[in-house]
Structure formats: C-alpha cells, structure tokens
Amino acid sequence: xxxxxxxxxxxxxxxxxxxxxxxxxxxxxxxxxxxxxxxxxxxxxxxxxxxxxxxxxxxxxxxxxxxxxxxxxxxxxxxxxx
Amino acid sequence: xxxxxxxxxxxxxxxxxxxxxxxxxxxxxxxxxxxxxxxxxxxxxxxxxxxxxxxxxxxxxxxxxxxxxxxxxxxxxxxxxxxxxxxxxxxxxxxxxxxxxxxxxxxxxxxxxxxxxxxxxxxxxxxxxxxxxxxxxxxxxxxxxxxxxxxxxxxxxxxxxxxxxxxxxxxxxxxxxxxxxxxxxxxxxxxxxxxxxxxxxxxxxxxxxxxxxxxxxxxxxxxxxxxxxxxxxxxxxxxxxxxxxxxxxxxxxxxxxxxxxxxxxxxxxxxxxxxxxxxxxxxxxxxxxxxxxxxxxxxxxxxxxxxxxxxxxxxxxxxxxxxxxxxxxxxxxxxxxxxxxxxxxxxxxxxxxxxxxxxxxxxxxxxxxxxxxxxxxxxxxxxxxxxxxxxxxxxxxxxxxxxxxxxxxxxxxxxxxxxxxxxxxxxxxxxxxxxxxxxxxxxxxxxxxxxxxxxxxxxxxxxxxxxxxxxxxxxxxxxxxxxxxxxxxxxxxxxxxxxxxxxxxxxxxxxxxxxxxxxxxxxxxxxxxxxxxxxxxxxxxxxxxxxxxxxxxxxxxxxxxxxxxxxxxxxxxxxxxxxxxxxxxxxxxxxxxxxxxxxxxxxxxxxxxxxxxxxxxx
Numbered sequence: 001x002x003x004x005x006x007x008x009x010x011x012x013x014x015x016x017x018x019x020x021x022x023x024x025x026x027x028x029x030x031x032x033x034x035x036x037x038x039x040x041x042x043x044x045x046x047x048x049x050x051x052x053x054x055x056x057x058x059x060x061x062x063x064x065x066x067x068x069x070x071x072x073x074x075x076x077x078x079x080x081x082x
Numbered sequence: 083x084x085x086x087x088x089x090x091x092x093x094x095x096x097x098x099x100x101x102x103x104x105x106x107x108x109x110x111x112x113x114x115x116x117x118x119x120x121x122x123x124x125x126x127x128x129x130x131x132x133x134x135x136x137x138x139x140x141x142x143x144x145x146x147x148x149x150x151x152x153x154x155x156x157x158x159x160x161x162x163x164x165x166x167x168x169x170x171x172x173x174x175x176x177x178x179x180x181x182x183x184x185x186x187x188x189x190x191x192x193x194x195x196x197x198x199x200x201x202x203x204x205x206x207x208x209x210x211x212x213x214x215x216x217x218x219x220x221x222x223x224x225x226x227x228x229x230x231x232x233x234x235x236x237x238x239x240x241x242x243x244x245x246x247x248x249x250x251x252x253x254x255x256x257x258x259x260x261x262x263x264x265x266x267x268x269x270x271x272x273x274x275x276x277x278x279x280x281x282x283x284x285x286x287x288x289x290x291x292x293x294x295x296x297x298x299x300x301x302x303x304x305x306x307x308x309x310x311x312x313x314x315x316x317x318x319x320x321x322x323x324x325x326x327x328x329x330x331x332x333x334x335x336x337x338x339x340x341x342x343x344x345x346x347x348x349x350x351x352x353x354x355x356x357x358x359x360x361x362x363x364x365x366x367x368x369x370x371x372x373x374x375x376x377x378x379x380x381x382x383x384x385x386x387x388x389x390x391x392x393x394x395x396x397x398x399x400x401x402x403x404x405x406x407x408x409x410x411x412x413x414x415x416x417x418x419x420x421x422x423x424x425x426x427x428x429x430x431x432x433x434x435x436x437x438x439x440x441x442x443x444x445x446x447x448x449x450x451x452x453x454x455x456x457x458x459x460x461x462x463x464x465x466x467x468x469x470x471x472x473x474x475x476x477x478x479x480x481x482x483x484x485x486x487x488x489x490x491x492x493x494x495x496x497x498x499x500x501x502x503x504x505x506x507x508x509x510x511x512x513x514x515x516x517x518x519x520x521x522x523x524x525x526x527x528x529x530x531x532x533x534x535x536x537x538x539x540x541x542x543x544x545x546x547x548x549x550x551x552x553x554x555x556x557x558x559x560x561x562x563x564x565x566x567x568x569x570x571x572x573x574x575x576x577x578x579x580x581x582x583x584x585x586x587x588x589x590x591x592x593x594x595x596x597x598x599x600x601x602x603x604x605x606x607x608x609x610x611x612x613x614x615x616x617x618x619x620x621x622x623x624x625x626x627x628x629x630x631x632x633x634x635x636x637x638x639x640x641x642x643x644x645x646x647x648x649x650x651x652x653x654x655x656x657x658x659x660x661x662x663x664x665x666x667x668x669x670x671x672x673x674x675x676x677x678x679x680x681x682x683x684x685x686x687x688x689x690x691x692x693x694x695x696x697x698x699x700x
Binding site: 036039040042043047055 | 602603644647648671674675677678681682
C-alpha cells in the first residue's frame with residue numbers, strides 16, 4: 001500500500017474521523033492530535049509497515065504541522081533504516 | 083550545588099591522598115602486579131584458578147566495552163597509574179583521553195606509559211575544565227575520596243549531586259559514565275563512623291584517611307537527576323578474591339616490601355588485605371559496577387530528598403495497623419482495574435494470564451512468543467530467590483496465579499502463597515490451584531503467616547503501594563513499611579524478587595508518569611496508583627535488604643505492551659462484547675501510551691533481587 005494512504009488511514013483511525021477528512025495539508029492540531037494520539041499514530045504505522053521506527057521519530061513528530069509533514073518525516077525514518 | 087571551595091574541602095585532602103598513593107611505585111608493583119591496577123578485578127566465577135592479571139584485564143575490558151569507547155574521547159577520574167586509558171587506547175580503539183589523579187607519583191608513572199592521545203593531570207575533578215565534550219567518563223573506585231569521613235549523609239549527597247551534575251555537563255548527549263564503587267552495605271551511615279573497632283580504624287585512619295564510601299541510596303540521589311541506569315552489577319565476592327590475591331602476592335614479596343616501606347607500614351598493609359577481604363565477606367561493604375547514560379534532559383523534582391528528612395525506619399517486628407494504608411491504592415481502586423472480566427484479560431494476556439513484563443534475554447529468544455517470555459521471567463526470579471527446592475514462597479500481588487503454580491510445579495516450592503485484592507483473580511486462581519498453592523484475598527498489610535518464607539516475589543504490584551498525590555517522602559515511607567514486612571516474613575538469608583514499573587526520565591510530580599495525555603491515560607486505567615523513582619525504591623529497601631541484582635529492562639516491557647495490543651486487536655470484537663467498546667478503547671490507548679513511554683525512557687521496568695540483611699544496622 002502507498003505509504004501516504006496508509007498514514008492517512010492511521011491518522012483517521014486514531015483521530016476517529018473519516019479518511020476523507022485527512023488530507024496532506026490537514027493540520028494535526030485541527031484533528032486534536034496530542035502526545036497520546038501521536039504515540040498511537042506511531043504504533044499504528046509500525047504495525048501496518050511491519051517495522052519499528054526509531055523512537056526519536058516520535059520526538060521529531062512534535063515539530064510537524066501537517067499530515068504531509070508526518071509522511072515526509074516517517075518516510076525519511078523508514079528510508080534511513082533500510 | 084556546592085562551589086569548588088566547598089567541594090575541595092569535602093573530599094580527601096591532597097596530603098591524605100599522598101599518604102597512601104605516593105608510597106614507592108615498586109611497593110605497589112609487588113602485590114598489584116606490573117599492570118598496576120589498584121581496584122577490584124572482574125573474576126570468572128566459574129574458574130577457581132582465574133588469575134589476578136586476567137581478572138584485572140577483564141575489568142578494564144568490561145568498562146571499555148560498556149562505555150563504547152571506539153574512536154571516542156574518555157575522561158578517567160582517579161586514573162591511578164593509567165592502566166585503564168592505556169588498555170582502552172591499545173586494544174579498544176579509544177582515540178584520546180584525559181586522566182586525573184591527585185597523586186603526583188601516579189601521574190609521573192602514568193605519563194611514562196606514553197599512551198598516544200592521552201594526557202595525565204595532577205588535578206581534582208573539582209577543578210577540571212575540559213576543552214571539548216567527552217564521549218564517556220570512567221571513575222573506578224575514586225568516589226570514596228569525594229566526601230570525607232567528617233561529612234554527614236546530607237552533606238555527602240550534596241557532594242555526589244555536584245559530581246554527577248559536573249559529569250553530565252562534560253559529556254556529550256547520550257554519553258556514558260562508568261563507575262566502580264565500594265559502598266557501605268551492612269553498616270548504615272551512622273555505623274560507618276570512626277570508633278567502630280580495630281578494622282574500621284585501620285582502613286579509615288591508617289590506610290585511607292579522610293575517605294568514606296557512599297551508600298547506594300546516597301549515590302542514586304546523586305545521579306538520578308542527570309543519568310539513567312543502564313547496567314548494575316553487585317560483586318562483593320570479586321573483592322574478596324582480589325584482596326586475597328593481593329595478600330598472597332604481598333606475602334610472597336615480604337622481604338622486599340619491608341625493605342621498601344619499613345616494618346610499620348608493612349604490617350599496616352598486611353592487616354589491610356585481611357581486613358579488606360573480611361569487609362566484603364561480611365558485606366559491610368559491597369562492590370558495585372554501574373553504567374549510567376546521560377539523560378536527554380535533567381529530571382525535575384517536586385521534592386528534594388535528603389537522608390535526614392526520612393526519619394526513623396519502621397520496625398519490622400511492629401504489627402502494622404489493619405485496613406488499607408492511606409499511602410497506597412484502595413482495594414476498591416484495585417478491583418476497578420483487575421475485576422473487568424477474566425475472559426477479557428484472557429483474550430490478550432494469553433494462556434499464562436501474566437499481567438507483567440516478559441523477559442527476553444538473548445537475541446535467540448522469539449520476540450513474538452510472549453508465553454515463553456513470561457515463563458523465562460518467572461524462571462529468572464525463581465533461580466535468583468529460591469535456593470532450596472522445598473522453599474516456601476510468598477507472591478504479593480499474585481494476579482491470576484500462574485507464577486504461584488509454576489513455582490510449585492516447575493521449581494519445587496513446597497508452598498506458594500499468593501495475595502491478591504481482586505475477587506475475580508482470586509476466584510480464577512483458586513479454581514486452578516494445585517496442592518501447595520494457597521491463593522488469598524488479602525492485603526499484604528493484613529498478612530499474618532504462621533511460618534517464615536524462604537523467598538518472596540512481587541511483580542507489578544509495587545505500583546499500587548503508594549498512591550497519586552503523595553510526595554516522595556511519603557512514598558519512601560510507604561515502601562519502607564512494605565520492605566519491613568518482607569524482612570519480618572522472611573527467614574534469615576531469604577530473598578525478595580521485585581519487578582516494578584518506575585519513573586525514569588519522567589518528572590517527579592504528584593501525578594503518575596508526568597502530566598499530559600500520556601500520563602492521564604495511565605491514571606484513568608490505574609486510579610490511586612503511582613510508580614516509584616529509583617531513589618525511592620532504593621531508600622525503601624536499603625535499611626532491610628542488600629541488593630544482588632538490579633536491571634532496568636524498559637525494552638522488555640515495551641515489547642510486552644505491543645504483543646498485548648496486537649492480541650487485543652486480533653480479538654477486538656470479542657473484547658467489545660465482553661467489556662464494552664469504551665473499555666476496549668481505553669485499554670488500547672493505555673497499552674500504546676505505556677509502550678511509547680517505555681521506549682522514550684519516560685518510564686522503565688526495574689527487576690530487583692534483594693537479600694535479607696543479617697541484622698538491622700540502619
């Protein structure tokens with residue numbers, strides 16, 4: 001599955017909103033993402049991808065603003081691993 | 083923090099250091115050997131014929147490996163004659179380093195080694211100002227000189243706090259600090275003062291004037307703000323062997339030694355080797371090896387604990403007042419969590435119904451086999467605390483009873499008594515209890531056994547022994563009550579195996595696991611509960627127990643949480659039917675937030691093996 005679709009589904013599931021509401025330019029703050037839901041998104045992505053990310057990814061997620069930023073960030077983490 | 087003048091005054095004076103370490107190098111060489119390593123070796127426990135030189139190289143290699151020195155820059159505080167820095171450069175790829183000693187004679191000899199990239203200075207750590215950050219710091223049996231015998235416990239802690247703060251400032255992010263420490267053990271601070279008898283006078287007056295070991299709690303209070311625990315080893319037996327080896331070499335060189343230092347000093351050192359050996363055999367002192375890692379940011383404290391604020395230790399023989407302790411979670415709060423539904427827990431805890439961390443000890447262990455990891459955990463603790471097959475064992479917070487069953491069926495306990503406050507757990511465990519397993523619906527404060535136990539285990543119950551809203555001092559007092567009871571219940575020589583989630587980098591607040599949504603999600607699941615900090619745990623057990631093992635195993639619990647989450651998701655429809663969608667959702671979020679908190683060092687999982695002190699001296 002395309003990573004961007006996978007991530008949008010994960011964010012939608014954790015935030016309990018329809019997938020259509022989660023777009024690349026959607027701001028995480030507008031979805032009510034806090035430290036707990038950030039953790040949930042990280043674990044959800046890890047389960048779906050079948051690989052663990054360095055947990056530093058979570059700390060770096062603090063600084064991201066939109067779903068697209070998260071995608072870029074996590075893809076970089078996954079790429080750096082492989 | 084103390085300033086340089088106060089710190090210089092607190093430690094062993096240069097004159098007192100010179101009194102010991104400036105004896106002729108040849109004298110030390112007679113019994114230390116040509117490598118001149120003047121600290122406890124790391125012996126091969128399985129090899130009675132292991133040699134002192136091999137044990138000393140093994141010790142140096144242990145620190146070099148644990149501190150990950152390849153291509154790094156090392157500060158060695160109390161570098162002696164330079165053996166560690168020499169070894170690290172010669173065989174471990176260390177790029178550069180600095181050695182500090184207060185002994186001019188040691189520095190001269192160390193420089194003669196000609197170690198490339200390394201400089202040696204006659205300088206106190208108090209005055210050290212590095213020109214660039216270090217990747218690691220080692221301090222092998224030097225802390226004994228940081229706080230002299232004139233200081234009281236509070237003053238010692240202030241010195242250690244300053245020392246660890248300085249070290250953190252000198253280290254790069256994520257840098258490590260390796261310590262080897264002689265610590266007061268079966269004598270408390272008061273009992274260690276001068277005037278305790280001939281061997282104390284010898285060590286404290288003739289051999290190491292103006293020096294004093296720390297107790298473990300004093301050190302933890304010193305380091306916990308800036309460092310997290312990576313490795314902890316308890317090795318008093320290793321010092322017994324080291325002193326014996328020194329003493330034998332010394333005897334063999336008696337004629338030369340007398341010629342070098344005179345008959346008086348010769349006799350003093352002869353007594354020192356015997357007294358030192360006996361100290362460790364009686365465990366008045368212990369020897370710890372500790373690897374610490376610098377925290378990403380300093381830990382914040384709501385209460386600054388000092389030893390004098392703790393008050394008297396509870397008397398183990400005194401009967402505690404009945405009912406639930408105000409410091410801990412109420413039985414109703416406990417039941418709100420554990421009485422959800424046995425079938426619900428069965429869906430995700432799996433066949434063992436163990437509600438605590440599995441243990442993965444080697445890369446060969448299947449990372450997805452939770453049941454095997456739970457068995458491994460039980461077997462680890464049983465191996466550590468049960469030293470006879472017919473032991474009587476108490477399990478405080480026995481959950482659904484699997485540990486008690488396995489301890490009887492696999493480890494040959496004659497009796498395993500399990501205490502739980504959950505009616506659902508009690509019913510489940512009783513139905514499955516074989517002969518020899520006795521499950522009771524009873525608070526540990528109300529437990530009045532008619533016999534003594536040989537061993538006690540407690541997994542994941544300690545988190546309920548103090549409640550949210552308590553201060554550090556109140557928690558320590560609550561923990562001391564528990565450890566006092568354990569001391570009272572155990573036969574002499576008995577052991578206690580304890581596993582507890584604990585705050586690691588998380589700040590000390592009245593709320594568990596810090597503030598914010600992560601912490602709130604845990605409190606909503608565990609009302610009236612709070613995890614300890616390491617210093618609280620150590621201050622709790624120290625009056626009553628020696629520590630034999632201490633592990634910080636956050637990764638194991640993170641993995642356990644993930645496996646529970648996957649099982650709960652795989653059985654989600656059934657879970658919702660049994661417990662309702664809201665409960666399932668709450669548990670999923672709590673498992674995720676717990677996993678992430680373990681992975682980010684906000685919390686950890688301590689595994690502790692404790693040995694009942696022979697007598698109470700604290």
